[in-house]
Amino acid sequence: MxxxxxxxxxxxxxxxxxxxxxxxxxxxxxxxxxxxxxxxxxxxxxxxxxxxxxxxxxxxxxxxxxxxxxxxxxxxxxxxxxxxxxxxxxxxxxxxxxxxxxxxxxxxxxxxxxxxxxxxxxxxxxxxxxxxxxxxxxxxxxxxxxxxxxxxxxxxxxxxxxxxxxxxxxxxxxxxxxxxxxxxxxxxxxxxxxxxxxxxxxxxxxxxxxxxxxxxxxxxxxGTQNELPIKTKNKNQRKVQIGAVIIRDEEDHVIIHKRPKEGLLANLWELPNTEIHLPFINEKDQIKSELKQAYNLDIEMGNLLGQLEHVFSHLIWNINIYEAKLTSDFKHANDVKIVTKTELEEFAFPVSYQKIIKHYINE
DNA sequence: TATTCGTGGTC
DNA sequence: TGACCAAGAAT
Known part of the structure; x- marks a missing residue:
């Protein structure tokens, strides 16, 4: 050869x-x-x-x-x-x-x-x-x-x-x-x-x-310039259902969470959220329960505000966006903060959450 | 080696 | 409009 x-x-x-x-x-x-x-x-x-x-x-x-x-x-x-x-x-x-x-x-x-x-x-x-x-x-x-x-x-x-x-x-x-x-x-x-x-x-x-x-x-x-280079295609993205929650206290502050230091979107900030494994079955109850477990947040779930699809190179997020009320005093932690709308601008968010903040919080 | 890791533009 | 693309590296 x-x-x-x-x-x-x-x-x-x-x-x-x-x-x-x-x-x-x-x-x-x-x-x-x-x-x-x-x-x-x-x-x-x-x-x-x-x-x-x-x-x-x-x-x-x-x-x-x-x-x-x-x-x-x-x-x-x-x-x-x-x-x-x-x-x-x-x-x-x-x-x-x-x-x-x-x-x-x-x-x-x-x-x-x-x-x-x-x-x-x-x-x-x-x-x-x-x-x-x-x-x-x-x-x-x-x-x-x-x-x-x-x-x-x-x-x-x-x-x-x-x-x-x-x-x-x-x-x-x-x-x-x-x-x-x-x-x-x-x-x-x-x-x-x-x-x-x-x-x-x-x-x-x-x-x-x-x-x-x-x-x-x-x-x-x-005459082979349109056939070269040879490049095999990548696989399709897997789909993930996410429930993200805009949690406000009585003074209209919003809770945000810092993502883990490794993996997807490492060390960026996001709204409290959880992956939904069985969509449409008591979805609000799932989210409330998992946010309590993951962030120790006590909330009262409100309405579904909207949905957003976000496409990554290797996966697709389908985000359901909810609002909720904080029902107990907020306890600060390294990876969870409660901030004003103005203070949100200081934190780095993935584009998906930038869109949610822009559409559902700032306006 | 194959997969993970973002986003916006293009056709 | 969905698939592919754009000056790659880490794991």
Whole structure:
């Protein structure tokens, strides 16, 4: 069986580098993290950009750097403030890992982001892609940074038919990049591949007639650019019924709960809620009983206010939203608070609960 | 290795 | 409109 990289020897690597980097120098977007090569800012941008679109990241990046401009600033920040700055971006463990890693750099490396693959790879949240991205972009080190764009572009350039959904496949592309990467400008080489994937060599209907490297592209010559890359699909989401409750005291304060420090939406805040296993059978009684057990809250259940479906990448919440009255004195706990409507704004909520608060509490 | 971990945009 | 997608890492 032929090697998946058999076409690598047919590529004019010097010409490919020149055409690719030349295009990037002319056509790259002006992005806030491209104003300088501050390793900390490059790092923050790469974490934010994981599985997240550039247009979504831009305002978050600007606010985040404004609020936490240096490694020192992020190191000394409260995690609740950091999560609040990340609110709505998703994959919240990214920013908790980032703060953990930044604190390690602050203490162990005197605030200087490591510039070796071995050291930087030990940092929490820094995997093979992010390590290569920081090393090449911030330090000019010729290390592969293989993301989804790079796999898509190279699968077409080199006609690689392996399934890019499989984790082991990334190494095939790393091997190719090690042969192809510009040692004069590894930063622009890596960024150009990703920029090309974002702007030209798109997942559907790639703009081959505008592509600066189409003469180097095996798929373009074969006409297979719409068949590549091979990517198997993921499974369907499982559905979960949730009963969430807006619990008020007599002064219109609202009770909120901090989620566990691990798992889905870790350390974010939410309304008291419970999973409903047998929907439509004494649902209010179930909720009242389980909230007593889980949070030690005594409540009188009120009306069903509405319903909300929230789709995650791997599951679907169907939330029934109730109101309720607190019927005994509230006892403070680390993970349960009672707050005013104004104070709600200080806490980081998942988007599903942001919507509930906006619709049923603030208006 | 396969699954978990968010969200908003797109077709 | 539902399925897929977007600069992945941890477990």
């Amino acid at each position: 032929a090697s998946s990289l058999e076409n690598l020897t047919k590529v004019d690597i010097a010409g490919f580098q020149k055409d690719l980097i030349g295009w990037f120098e002319e056509e790259q977007r002006e992005l806030p993290w491209r104003k300088d090569q501050d390793p900390y800012k490059v790092w923050v941008s790469e974490i934010m950009l994981q599985q997240t679109r550039v247009d979504t990241v831009i305002p978050y990046f600007n606010r985040f750097i404004d609020q936490f401009p240096t490694i020192e600033a992020l190191s000394s920040a409260d995690e609740d403030k950091v999560l609040k700055a990340w609110e709505g971006l998703g994959y919240y463990s990214r920013v908790r890992n980032l703060q953990t890693a930044v604190r390690e750099v602050h203490e162990k490396y005197d605030g200087v982001v490591p510039n070796t693959l071995k050291s930087i790879s030990t940092l929490k949240g820094v995997g093979p892609y992010t390590a290569g991205a920081i090393l090449s972009i911030a330090y000019g080190i010729p290390e592969p940074a293989v993301d989804g764009n790079v796999m898509r572009v190279l699968s077409r350039i080199l006609s690689i038919w392996e399934d890019i959904a499989k984790p082991a496949t990334r190494k095939v592309f790393e091997e190719a990049i090690r042969e192809m990467i510009s040692h004069d400008n590894p930063s622009f080489f890596n960024q150009a591949l990703m920029e090309l994937g974002a702007l030209v060599c798109t997942p559907t209907s790639p703009s081959c007639l505008l592509c600066p490297v189409r003469d180097h592209c095996h798929a373009f010559h074969e």
